[in-house]
Amino acid sequence: MRTMERLFQIAIDGPAAAGKSTVAKIVARHLGFVYIDTGAMYRSLTYKALKSGTDINDGPQLKKLLDETDIVLKHAEDGQKVIVDGKDVSERIRRADVTAHVSQVSSFGEVRSEMVHRQRRLAENGDVVMDGRDIGTHVLPKAQVKIFLKASVDERAIRRFREEEKKGLSPSLQALKKAIALRDKQDMERTVSPLVKAEDAIELDTTSLSIEEVVGRILQIVKERRAC
Numbered sequence: 001m002r003t004m005e006r007l008f009q010i011a012i013d014g015p016a017a018a019g020k021s022t023v024a025k026i027v028a029r030h031l032g033f034v035y036i037d038t039g040a041m042y043r044s045l046t047y048k049a050l051k052s053g054t055d056i057n058d059g060p061q062l063k064k065l066l067d068e069t070d071i072v073l074k075h076a077e078d079g080q081k082v083i084v085d086g087k088d089v090s091e092r093i094r095r096a097d098v099t100a101h102v103s104q105v106s107s108f109g110e111v112r113s114e115m116v117h118r119q120r121r122l123a124e125n126g127d128v129v130m131d132g133r134d135i136g137t138h139v140l141p142k143a144q145v146k147i148f149l150k151a152s153v154d155e156r157a158i159r160r161f162r163e164e165e166k167k168g169l170s171p172s173l174q175a176l177k178k179a180i181a182l183r184d185k186q187d188m189e190r191t192v193s194p195l196v197k198a199e200d201a202i203e204l205d206t207t208s209l210s211i212e213e214v215v216g217r218i219l220q221i222v223k224e225r226r227a228c
Helices: 020-031 038-052 059-067 096-105 109-125 135-139 153-166 173-189 211-227
Strands: 009-013 034-037 071-074 081-084 128-132 145-150 202-205
Touching: 009 020, 009 135, 009 211, 020 034, 020 128, 020 211, 034 038, 034 109, 038 059, 038 071, 038 081, 038 096, 038 109, 038 128, 059 109, 096 173, 109 128, 109 135, 128 135, 135 145, 145 211, 153 173, 202 211
Parallel strands: 009 128, 009 145, 034 128, 145 202
Antiparallel strands: 071 081
16 A cells, blocks of 8 residues: 555535536546545435434434444446445435435534544545545545535536436426525535635536536646646
8 A cells, every 4th residue: 555645635525416426436437546425425324314213413323323334435337336234325325315414414523523534544545536525625635636616506406407307206496406505505504524615626617517528627637736
């Protein structure tokens, strides 16, 4: 294993539906890096809390549940599989009930402290592209490349609408807009590790950009940083 000083880390942050996971997967594939979706880890805990009847407003109980939970992020052709206690929950953790409560579950300091510990350990295993909401500010503060993706609420709602339609669902665009705006408010106003752009992060507004254009810009930034 190489020393942490020689590992290359790319941190991609931003609000819900800004395209972080999609872009991060492609960037990681292009570079041959390990992709780590930290949001999936919080979703996994939220899923298990809802399934077990654990009070999502009780930080200590959620931390206890997390201590008893095995979360594995497994490389797959489409980016990543999420395994919780030996069960593939990759699709299940993306459903509306989990989405509606994940911000609350991730707001507790004891939960985030343990998650950050696990995420940093994952980042010790090789060059990584890690996406989330506090990667550049808290999880990987020394990442060589920090990107902050953003897009308008309307654009993000349309993206989520199309994603759900592809899954055979019948989403409400207005409901999605409200949900995304609420998630933004919760993420930015939480006391522990709020959503905020790192001072040294490069901001990319993806509202009018294609996925290919965003990926291209990030790869160019990485190329320039690695040349240095």
